[in-house]
Amino acid sequence: MSQSCLDCAQRPDGIFCDLPPDALHEFDRIKSGQSYPRGTILFGEGQQARSVFLLCEGRVRLWVCSENGRRLVLHVASPGEVLGLSAVLSGRFYEVTAEALDRVQAAEIQRKDLLHFLHEHCDVCMQVVHLISEDLHEAYKRIRSVGLVRTRHNHNHNHTA
Amino acid sequence: MLSPYGLDIIESCLTCKMRADRLFCDLPTAALQSFESIKYATAYPKGAVLFVEGQAPRGIFVLCKGRVKLSICASDGKTLILKIAEPGEVLGLSAAVSGKAYELTAETIDPCQVNFVKRDDFLRFLKEHSDACFKVAEQLSEKYNVACHEVRSLGLSHSAAEKLAKLLIEWSSKNGESMKQEPRLKLALTHEEIAQMIGTSRETVTRLFADLKKRQILQAKGSTLVIRNKAALRSLATTG
Numbered sequence: 001m002s003q004s005c006l007d008c009a010q011r012p013d014g015i016f017c018d019l020p021p022d023a024l025h026e027f028d029r030i031k032s033g034q035s036y037p038r039g040t041i042l043f044g045e046g047q048q049a050r051s052v053f054l055l056c057e058g059r060v061r062l063w064v065c066s067e068n069g070r071r072l073v074l075h076v077a078s079p080g081e082v083l084g085l086s087a088v089l090s091g092r093f094y095e096v097t098a099e100a101l102d103r104v105q106a107a108e109i110q111r112k113d114l115l116h117f118l119h120e121h122c123d124v125c126m127q128v129v130h131l132i133s134e135d136l137h138e139a140y141k142r143i144r145s146v147g148l149v150r151t152r153h154n155h156n157h158n159h160t161a
Numbered sequence: 162m163l164s165p166y167g168l169d170i171i172e173s174c175l176t177c178k179m180r181a182d183r184l185f186c187d188l189p190t191a192a193l194q195s196f197e198s199i200k201y202a203t204a205y206p207k208g209a210v211l212f213v214e215g216q217a218p219r220g221i222f223v224l225c226k227g228r229v230k231l232s233i234c235a236s237d238g239k240t241l242i243l244k245i246a247e248p249g250e251v252l253g254l255s256a257a258v259s260g261k262a263y264e265l266t267a268e269t270i271d272p273c274q275v276n277f278v279k280r281d282d283f284l285r286f287l288k289e290h291s292d293a294c295f296k297v298a299e300q301l302s303e304k305y306n307v308a309c310h311e312v313r314s315l316g317l318s319h320s321a322a323e324k325l326a327k328l329l330i331e332w333s334s335k336n337g338e339s340m341k342q343e344p345r346l347k348l349a350l351t352h353e354e355i356a357q358m359i360g361t362s363r364e365t366v367t368r369l370f371a372d373l374k375k376r377q378i379l380q381a382k383g384s385t386l387v388i389r390n391k392a393a394l395r396s397l398a399t400t401g
Contacts (some may be wrong), residue, residue, distance in 0.1 A: 004248055036283060043193070064309065064312065064313040064316070064317065065317075066250055066317035067399045068315075068399075070317050071319055072312070072313065072316040074309070074312065080184035085302070086301070086302035086305040086306065087302070087306070089298050089299050089302040090299055090302035090303050090305075090306055092306060095305070095306055095309035095310070096309065118295060118298070119291060119292075119295060122288070122294055125291060125294045125295055125298060126287065126288070127293060128298050128346060129258055129287070129297050129298050129301060130258060130259065132255075132301040132305055133254075133255040133258045133259045133301055134259070135305050136255045136301060136304055136305045136308055137255065137259065137261065137264065139308035139309055139312055140264045140265070140308060141309075142235060142312045143233055143235070143241065143311050143312055143315060144233060144234065144235055144236050144310065145236050145245070146234075
């Protein structure tokens, strides 16, 4: 079910959606679109980051988990967003788990193809910089609001936001 | 020859010996030459504030030598130390890129050499050098990784004991110490600063250290801490 970006009726405002035609053609080649049923885990926290997922349709919940199974939802991604971007760029592990909240249509792009694409298209790279910068801003906001850890005598108090 | 604050100032990026080892500095010669023309090499003593959370972004600060404490002000007014930046890190990056206020406060904990670049010059530099642009994306990704780690830690950790244990394990895993039976680490921060890193009080940190020493999990040898019982510390880091 790999639809071409050029035919996409949605073309939401995400950076990879709003590319000039020649870049979009190239992007079309490196992506592989797929449909995922609700509940699918696209990638797991701690896994080696091998690809990014451009969300075309549906929503994806991003959460982190403690060793004893407690979850903290960081964000719910909507169409046009790129998942796993910073993990793939830093060459490390996914910082979050991505779970499909609805039936999801997403385009997967392998790390090496993405890196090559970004090297070729400096303006897209700059937009990626802005994107990650936004993500970082949100993370800092979250840090400010989550506040302080409880001390030992209150350690039964639950902390999930 | 007099050098400010005991630092040997690195005048040129092109001849800098650390160039290859640092993510941002490892740029092609042409880009680095361009960078040379827009940077201002400055020296700061320990305890100098480079920028304050909430300030309008003047530019970026590339940390060449020394370490910088990065902190954020939590909603209840307490200070949280997010990270100790090491040489090679670019500070104020996301603010310079987005044009939004600096997210963190940066204060030197050693005498530092910092290369400052004005915001407009930096943005122009990125447009002209795609390699640099890519490196910025990489650096920002690393920062995001750290921030996520912190959100996770703050939101999910049970206790200060757990967070302190995690921090000690992280610090002891530098310089190849993690392989040793009894890893060592040098405490670079005061109890107050450690408290700010893990979001608790100085008294709690002091009490926790005393407790760890009493239980023979840690041993102090001057300013060096020796982890006598790695397994016990690891266990504390997951259950508190």
